[in-house]
Amino acid sequence: MQTPTTDIGRAALAALLEDPAHALLASDFDGVLAPIVDDPDTAHVHPGAVAALSRVAARLRGVAVVTGRPAAQAVSLGGFEGADGLADLVVLGQYGVERWEAATGEITAPEPPPGIEPARRRVPGLLAELDLRDAQVEDKGRALALHVRRLPDPDGALERLRRPVAELAAENDLHVEPGKHVFELRAVGFDKGDAIRTLLEETGATTLVYLGDDVGDIPAYDAVEAYRNGGAQRHGLLIWSESDESPAAAEALGKRADLVVPGPDGAIAWLEHLADRLESSS
Template sequence: MEFTHASSEQHYAGLVRAGEDALVCLDFDGVLAPIVEDPAAAHVHPDAAEVLLALAEEVRAVAVVTGRPARQALALGGLEELGAAMEARGRTLHLRGQYGNEQWSSDTGRVVSPRPPAGLTAFSAELPDVLAAADAREAFVEDKGLAVGVHTRRLPDPAGALEALREPVAALAARHDLVVEPGRHVLEVRAHGADKGAAVRELVAMTGASAVLFAGDDLGDLAAFEEVARLRSGGAEGLLVASVSDAADAVTALTDRADVVVDGPAGVLALLRELTRDTAGARL
């Protein structure tokens, strides 16, 4: 494992020492599953279940924190089956979907979700005109129930289309009291008040963890990175992991802050295997 900052190895050692008091939070896309053109085809890495099940026995809790709808992540990730296997070993798997707006845990098996934001229907109705004006009619619009994602990955010039849409989509969202979360070739429009930092904060409070690892790959994970940094400034242990599948798509706002930069989902799982071994060894 290569550390990026002078203090990063110390942060990793602190996480290992915390052991059963540690919380491991993982994004879904780009961290557990590869980035693909069709979001409905993003299945988790085939080794993920085995690695997470072993990890769960060494830490306080494992959580998936994603912008995806919770039910979609459950289905694509096989998380219900993984959660059942964790429950059989006295552990619980947590899922926070749509940036924490939706909650699921393997001990209850129920998705708890709020009502969609009031302005989302009107936003969706007006969005086609905005896409047409920006010459981006073929952008893929993903209805997430509590949010709308505007994806430009399938367009001839994804980066150019995203830049052309950034201001008009933000203006339309603001008119309907919504916010825009930019990501890799996507603009996600949702209600105020939910982000991955708040989700991490809630999970820490719920589990009583004294150490946190967060692994992410995109701008939507920046709030979680900032929350872990805040926890560290208060005396908690924390490790920040950036997953990069394509150097051309690397999000420098994450990689510059990360303690460890890994090569996509396979790299994330390799790191978690090492963490499992080191944590188990520290208890002996």
């Protein structure tokens, strides 16, 4: 099993193995449980993900998926509904705005932010003006994602979009979430850090493992660090699912992580090894 490279990470893993009933594992979806693909609609969960998560879930206080995707989409792509051993899974979608619980099969969420509708109407014209008509607009209902991954020069397209998208967001009281060749416009005031704080509060867990791969995971990293710095009995383990697609993620997450795993294959292998350890010690 790959062990954390930091003292604080090793302490967190030890705490988890010592007292799994007070440990929570939360993971991003894309780039951790599912390989990144050009068309986000065709993403597929790693074939070993559900089995690994369910083995871990059987021993821990809880397991959650925290994603920028709509919760229903992550549940569907992940095959989480009715999955063996995941009867208590929680999927926090759209950065925690939406919540799906396997126990009920229902999604709860607030109304979409009022700025989404005017932004939605404006986006096609904006893309036309920037000569980026072929950018892919993913309408998430409560958020709009502009994908440039499939354009001939995705990095150049992203740069051209940066300022106009920031202006559009400011005009409509929305937040811009940057990602791998994507800008997402969404409600202000929800990020993965909020999702992590909510999970900690409602479960009473004292050890939290978080797996992420991209800059949208930075607030979750911040929340885990703030939590574990808040008391000797609090533990947090930050895992980065490595990707060479995003230098910003390498800078923001890679350098802060207690453990780096080689992409989704490495993340799933690590979860399997964790399950082995949990099963052999009980």
